[in-house]
Structures are given as structure tokens and as C-alpha cells.
Amino acid sequence: MWLIRYFDEKVDEMFAKGLIHGTTHLCVGQEATPVAACTALMKQDKITSTHRGHGHCIAKGADVAKMMAELMGRTTGYCKGKGGSMHIADLEGGNLGANGIVGGGLPIAVGAALTSKMLKENYVVLCFFGDGASNEGSFHEALNMAAIWDLPVVFFCENNQYGMSGSVKDMFRIENIADRSQAYGMPGHVVDGNDLQEVYDVVQAAVERARRGEGPSLIEAKTYRWKGHSKSDGRKYRTREEEAEWKAKDPIARFGQRLIDEGLATQHRLDELRKKALEEVEQAVVFAEKSPFPTIEMLEEDVYAL
Amino acid sequence: MREITYQEAVREAMSQVMREDDRVFILGEDIGVYGGAFGVTRGMIEEFGPERVRNTPIAEAGIAGAAIGAALTGMRPIMELQFSDFVTIAMDQLVNQAAKICYMYGGKAAVPLVVRAPAGSGTGAAAQHSQSLEAWLAHVPGLKVVQPSNAYDAKGLLKSAIDDNNPVIFYEHKLLYSTKADVPEELYSIPLGKADIKRSGTDVTLVATSIMVQKSLAAAEILAKDGISVEVIDPRTLVPLDIKTIVDSVKRTGRFAVVYEAVKRGGYGAEIASLVAESEAFDFLDAPIVRLGGKEVPIPQNPELERNAVPQVEDIVEAIRNIMRKA
Numbered sequence: 001m002w003l004i005r006y007f008d009e010k011v012d013e014m015f016a017k018g019l020i021h022g023t024t025h026l027c028v029g030q031e032a033t034p035v036a037a038c039t040a041l042m043k044q045d046k047i048t049s050t051h052r053g054h055g056h057c058i059a060k061g062a063d064v065a066k067m068m069a070e071l072m073g074r075t076t077g078y079c080k081g082k083g084g085s086m087h088i089a090d091l092e093g094g095n096l097g098a099n100g101i102v103g104g105g106l107p108i109a110v111g112a113a114l115t116s117k118m119l120k121e122n123y124v125v126l127c128f129f130g131d132g133a134s135n136e137g138s139f140h141e142a143l144n145m146a147a148i149w150d151l152p153v154v155f156f157c158e159n160n161q162y163g164m165s166g167s168v169k170d171m172f173r174i175e176n177i178a179d180r181s182q183a184y185g186m187p188g189h190v191v192d193g194n195d196l197q198e199v200y201d202v203v204q205a206a207v208e209r210a211r212r213g214e215g216p217s218l219i220e221a222k223t224y225r226w227k228g229h230s231k232s233d234g235r236k237y238r239t240r241e242e243e244a245e246w247k248a249k250d251p252i253a254r255f256g257q258r259l260i261d262e263g264l265a266t267q268h269r270l271d272e273l274r275k276k277a278l279e280e281v282e283q284a285v286v287f288a289e290k291s292p293f294p295t296i297e298m299l300e301e302d303v304y305a306l
Numbered sequence: 307m308r309e310i311t312y313q314e315a316v317r318e319a320m321s322q323v324m325r326e327d328d329r330v331f332i333l334g335e336d337i338g339v340y341g342g343a344f345g346v347t348r349g350m351i352e353e354f355g356p357e358r359v360r361n362t363p364i365a366e367a368g369i370a371g372a373a374i375g376a377a378l379t380g381m382r383p384i385m386e387l388q389f390s391d392f393v394t395i396a397m398d399q400l401v402n403q404a405a406k407i408c409y410m411y412g413g414k415a416a417v418p419l420v421v422r423a424p425a426g427s428g429t430g431a432a433a434q435h436s437q438s439l440e441a442w443l444a445h446v447p448g449l450k451v452v453q454p455s456n457a458y459d460a461k462g463l464l465k466s467a468i469d470d471n472n473p474v475i476f477y478e479h480k481l482l483y484s485t486k487a488d489v490p491e492e493l494y495s496i497p498l499g500k501a502d503i504k505r506s507g508t509d510v511t512l513v514a515t516s517i518m519v520q521k522s523l524a525a526a527e528i529l530a531k532d533g534i535s536v537e538v539i540d541p542r543t544l545v546p547l548d549i550k551t552i553v554d555s556v557k558r559t560g561r562f563a564v565v566y567e568a569v570k571r572g573g574y575g576a577e578i579a580s581l582v583a584e585s586e587a588f589d590f591l592d593a594p595i596v597r598l599g600g601k602e603v604p605i606p607q608n609p610e611l612e613r614n615a616v617p618q619v620e621d622i623v624e625a626i627r628n629i630m631r632k633a
Contacts, residue, residue: 091414101402101403104398104399108372118376137367
């Protein structure tokens with residue numbers, strides 16, 4: 001979780017200094033959801049990710065140096081600097097890709113799960129998406145298709161309360177997005193997305209269910225992004241008080257305290273881990289800065305696969 | 307050799323490839339027991355079963371996305387769009403996902419997907435079931451676009467489309483389904499990006515796509531009686547496009563026309579005409595380039611209006627006679 005937080009805070013800082021081009025969507029404050037969800041997966045399992053995907057990518061095992069290089073447009077990045085923040089994929093690590101289209105990844109996750117079933121590969125696909133995506137048509141088409149075919153998918157909604165500036169209070173007439181599972185004949189669960197253990201337990205059960213061939217589930221984790229939607233967001237659509245309330249529910253602090261309370265870790269050990277994460281991020285920046293930019297010849301490469 | 311229909315040729319190519327490669331499967335609306343809206347997959351579910359001839363809900367974006375996800379993870383899906391018009395509903399998945407994935411991910415991912423799409427007018431199905439939207443798709447880098455004009459080409463091009471590691475849009479004209487040609491029983495490939503000279507001629511080069519190839523050949527027969535020798539070229543694939551064969555022909559004949567069924571404005575024929583105008587063939591032109599395309603109207607249901615909405619043999623004959631009068 002510290003690695004995700006420091007990575008995104010570093011990215012925020014570098015954007016502010018003009019060291020990174022383009023745009024980015026940070027997941028500071030919602031680190032528990034990717035970590036818990038990906039911890040419930042095995043290496044062979046796959047994920048589809050979103051525009052707010054750095055946490056998913058790191059939690060699925062990506063190398064933060066290659067991620068930073070990608071954000072800085074370098075050839076050593078995951079996509080040779082052609083994808084940037086919104087299009088990082090790590091197919092070898094089971095990350096089928098971030099997505100710049102809200103809801104775009106849902107049917108793709110269904111197709112990947114179809115492969116698992118048809119080739120009897122027994123992997124599960126965990127599909128990350130946000131509250132905004134659940135109002136897209138692709139959400140409904142994907143859930144229905146996964147349900148009728150009993151596919152091994154876990155639809156995992158990170159409800160961070162806002163689709164850009166649109167509050168869930170204004171964009172839904174229902175309390176829980178997970179209730180939509182009923183419409184497609186699959187189990188639905190609501191969890192506290194800032195509680196790592198709770199998210200893990202629910203995802204783990206859904207993953208096992210999928211692996212047994214019993215079909216998809218819909219999980220909604222309620223969480224909050226501390227930063228704006230993207231880098232140019234003045235956050236006029238919400239109050240500083242609301243932000244403070246959610247910051248008090250910091251998932252990292254909560255889980256750290258729990259480890260100490262249960263005697264599973266000391267403050268000293270947690271501080272060591274935190275420092276290690278910070279160093280890894282600093283090294284990622286060094287690696288990225290030393291890496292070459294693409295040549296102009298690379299512009300026209302990769303349009304078509306060989 | 308035996309004669310079979312275009313519809314049978316498409317089915318035969320799919321069946322033969324599916325017997326060889328377990329990763330190939332078909333998905334789409336009503337393709338199972340029903341056999342597809344145009345009967346193309348008729349009988350296939352009996353041989354391959356419902357896993358590989360997979361009936362889907364009516365959900366074009368979902369079907370396209372599922373096909374992309376399957377392709378991305380090692381399958382080679384063939385998606386049947388019931389009517390090519392419904393590509394509009396699947397557009398995000400085809401344009402923003404399928405076409406972009408290889409590039410966005412730095413060449414580290416591929417989407418070996420075929421989208422079969424029955425297109426075109428002439429069935430009285432009216433405005434939402436008769437369009438030719440291939441220019442939209444040809445506009446997008448990352449997609450390949452194929453338009454077979456006869457049964458022989460359909461079989462060989464479909465084999466190549468399935469073998470290709472990229473998303474390929476395979477436009478089938480509905481009125482061609484019942485047309486017959488000599489088609490070998492064994493599986494064969496026609497490379498994408500290789501135009502075919504359907505009829506050699508010396509006076510004018512006529513490039514035609516899809517069903518317009520058949521109409522152009524009929525027009526060329528009529529014009530031959532007037533002593534006008536028309537060379538009919540079928541590009542067969544819009545992307546990649548074999549512009550060289552076309553340019554070489556124009557340099558020999560000195561006159562050039564292009565005919566396509568899609569709406570003339572912004573159609574792919576305009577692209578071919580521009581490429582010819584920009585090429586070294588420009589200096590060989592003895593007359594202005596002529597484009598024939600569909601009128602700028604939605605396709606109407608009334609048969610006489612519908613016939614008039616798209617170029618017919620007599621329109622092609624007249625256009626070529628006009629070209630010959632100039633210069």
C-alpha cells in the first residue's frame with residue numbers, strides 16, 4: 001500500500017513540476033482495494049484495469065520503474081512510452097491493461113474469462129471498474145454475458161463516490177451498486193473498501209467460487225479518492241470537510257494499527273517497510289530519467305501486430 | 307472444381323479452419339440452431355457444438371468486447387455482427403479497444419479477431435439494415451478491412467483474415483450470398499493487400515468494391531460492344547490497400563473511375579481517387595477522375611427508390627461513356 005501511495009504522490013509532484021506530460025488519475029486514499037483484491041488472486045489470474053490504474057498495476061506485481069518510465073514517455077516503459085498512465089498493460093504479469101474508456105474493460109474481462117473456460121486454463125479474471133462505469137451499457141452487457149455463461153470473473157467496483165465531478169448521490173437512485181447483481185443472477189457484496197482484511201475476505205471467496213466454475217460475482221468496495229479526478233481538478237464539487245472525514249479513514253493507517261494491535265508487526269517494522277517503498281519510488285524516477293526517449297522511427301511501429 | 311455460393315464459401319472456410327485450430331470459434335446473435343440471420347453458420351453448431359458456435363445475447367458492444375478479451379488471451383474469435391449497421395453499437399470496442407490495443411501497449415499485445423458483417427442494400431430492409439459503413443472502419447489505424455466480391459475470394463480472404471494477428475473487419479454483401487463461383491474444396495489463402503484485376507482492358511481503369519465488382523463486370527460487357535475496353539480492378543482489401551496495381555493500370559489506360567455502394571461523400575472510393583491523383587499516374591490521365599457512389603440519403607424501403615440510391619449497371623455504363631467522350 002505504501003508503494004502505491006508513494007508512487008502516486010511522486011507522480012503528482014512530477015506533474016506539478018512539468019516533468020510528466022499528459023494526464024493522470026491518482027488513487028491516493030484507495031490503496032486497500034487493489035492490494036486486497038490482487039492478494040486474493042494467484043499469479044496466473046488476470047485483471048483488467050481502469051484509467052485510475054496505477055494501484056491495480058502495482059498490486060498485480062508490476063515493476064514501478066517500468067511504470068515510471070512509461071509515464072515519462074521512455075522506451076523502457078511497459079508500452080515503450082506510447083501508452084502513458086492510462087494504457088499500461090503487463091500481459092506477462094496478468095494485467096490485461098488499463099483503459100481510457102469508462103466501462104471499456106468490462107466485456108474484455110468477460111472475453112478473457114471465456115478463454116479460461118474454453119481452454120480449461122482455470123484462471124480467474126478480476127475486473128476493476130469504478131462507480132461511473134456501472135451506468136455504462138457495457139457494464140450491463142458484460143455482467144449478463146458472464147452470468148449466462150457461468151464465467152470465472154469477479155466484477156470489482158471501486159466506488160470512490162465520484163465519476164469525475166458526478167457524485168453517486170446524484171447519479172444513482174439506489175444505495176448500493178452491488179444490488180445490481182440481482183438483475184443478472186449473481187451474488188453481490190458491499191464491503192468497506194478502506195478495510196484491507198474485509199475486502200480480501202470477500203474477494204477471496206468470490207475468486208474461489210469463480211475457480212470452482214460457479215460463475216461471476218459483483219463486489220462493491222466503498223472508498224474515496226483523496227485527490228481530484230485528474231490533475232486539473234479544483235474539487236469544487238465536494239467539501240474539504242468531506243475529504244477530511246475520509247482521510248481519517250486512511251486504509252494504510254488503519255491496517256498498520258491493526259497489525260500492531262494484533263501483535264503481527266511493530267511500528268519499527270512498519271516504518272522500515274514504508275522507507276523501503278519510498279526508496280523504490282525514488283529509484284524508479286532515477287531509472288526513468290536515465291532511460292531513452294523513443295526515436296521518431298518508432299512512431300509508425302506497433303500499429304499492427306506481425 | 308465445383309461451384310458453390312458465397313454463403314457456402316464463408317461457412318466452408320470457417321469450418322475448415324475450426325477443424326484445424328481449436329482456438330478458432332464463432333460468436334454472435336442467433337448463429338446457433340437458427341444458423342445466423344443469413345444462414346451463414348447453418349449446421350455448424352451440429353458439428354462444433356454450442357461452445358464454439360456460441361449464441362450471444364443481443365449486445366453488440368458486449369459481444370465485441372468479449373471477442374477482444376478472448377483474442378487478447380489466446381483465442382482466435384470470429385464475431386458475426388448480424389447486420390453491419392450494428393457496428394455503430396460496437397464502435398467503442400472496435401475503435402477504442404481492438405484497433406488501439408497493439409499500439410497502446412507498445413506492440414506487446416495482439417487482437418487476432420475477425421468481425422464478419424453482412425452489409426449493403428437491395429433487400430428492402432431500409433435505412434437501419436442496409437448501410438455500407440466500411441469507410442468509418444478503414445479510417446481507423448489498427449483495423450484491417452476486407453470486402454470480398456465473389457465466393458472464391460470470400461473463402462481465401464477469410465482464411466487470411468482468421469490467420470491475421472490483427473482485428474479484421476470482413477464486409478460481406480448480402481446480395482452476394484447467393485452468387486456462385488468455382489471454389490476449390492481445399493483450404494487456401496488470398497493475401498490481404500493484393501488487388502485482383504477481374505477483367506483486363508486498355509481504355510479505362512475502373513476500380514470497384516464488393517457488389518460493385520459484379521455490376522462493373524456487367525457494365526464492361528456492355529461497353530465492350532461499343533468498342534470500349536474497361537479494366538476492372540477489385541482491391542479486395544481496403545486496408546491494406548494495393549494502390550500499386552491500380553496506379554500501374556491507370557498509367558496504361560489514362561482514364562480512371564471508381565465505384566462503390568457506400569454514400570459517395572466521404573466514402574472509401576474518394577480515398578482511392580485521391581491516391582491516384584497524388585500518384586505518378588496523374589500525368590497519364592486524359593480525363594478527370596470520376597467517382598460513383600451511393601446518393602447522400604439513407605437507404606429507403608421502396609424498391610424503386612432503393613435501386614436509385616446506389617449505382618447500378620446503367621449508371622456505370624453512362625459514367626464510362628462520359629469519360630471516353632472527354633479528352
